[in-house]
Amino acid sequence: MSSIERSYADQPAKARSTGDSLALDRGSALPLYAQLKHRLQTLIQSEAFQGDRFYSDQEIGAMFCVSRFTVRQAIQELVGQGLLRRVQGQGTFVNADKFDEIFGPQMDFQHQWEKGGRPLVFHLCHFAIQPCPASIAFHLGVNVGQDVLHIERQRSSSEAMVSYDYRYIHPDLAGSITEQEAVQFSLLDLLSRRVTLSHAQNSIEAVTAGSELGKLLNVPPDSAVLIRKLVYFSKDGMPVMCGRSYSPGSSVRHTFTVALASDHFATQSKSDADGRSPPEIND
Secondary structure, three states, X not given: OOHHHHHHHOOOHHHHHHOOOOOOOOOOOOOHHHHHHHXXXXXXXXXXXXXXXXXXXXXXXXXXXXXXXXXXXXXHHHHHOOOEEEEOOOEEXXXXXXXXXXXXXXXXXXXXXXXXXXXXXXXXXXXXXXEOOHHHHHHHOOOOOOEEEEEEEEEEEOOEEEEEEEEEEOXXXXXXXXXXXXXXXXXXXXXXXXXXXXXXXXXXXXXXOHHHHHHHHOOOOOOEEEEEEEEEEEOOOOEEEEEEEXXXXXXXXXXXXXXXXXXXXXXXXXXXXXXXXXOOOOO
């Protein structure tokens, strides 16, 4: 018997038989699936259920006296938030652990996720050569209005949102990446096939999602979100790509490998060299 089943079995018989502790408010303006999602989220986040098989759709329907359609709506949103995962032929499982994206000289998130048994799927939301905005021009070291490749991608694993990425590629490389490649491969991998990469600047900030990011990442407005700002440089010091990534705090954890040898810091960024603070990388 799983921990979830034990927890349910341990409830007082009256509560289980009448459904008093599980009843949804059918007079509420809040849809049943949203109420159900909140109840299930409370279960998922209780320590007893971490890492275990979750209830089947049929069991949830019987427990809360709702249709299978309502159950599927609630479960799909929890999958989208990264709290649950569906495994075809096996059932629904709680995502016990955040996935560690490891930053280092040989980092490749696509292969890291695949090696961890949770392969990434890329959904291309935007792919176009377009004039470079001012904040991006600074980081890429190009003129405002110069053509750059702008890419927006959603990264998912087992239907759960991993991140929404905004990327800008330097004009010298913009025309070399195809739309089909952007759907299939890591952009870092694609760039490394074209130039010799040297180093990257990354900064990470935790914020509350709010309505806009909540909608983008399919998470509640009060959820934690990680914002990663990045600039990648070639061996000759050219900034080849910059951008931002937004990740649900419930799904991803970033781990860094820090090089301490002085030769790793031989190339200065533009902001380091002239002492000015760079502008924000805006989407």
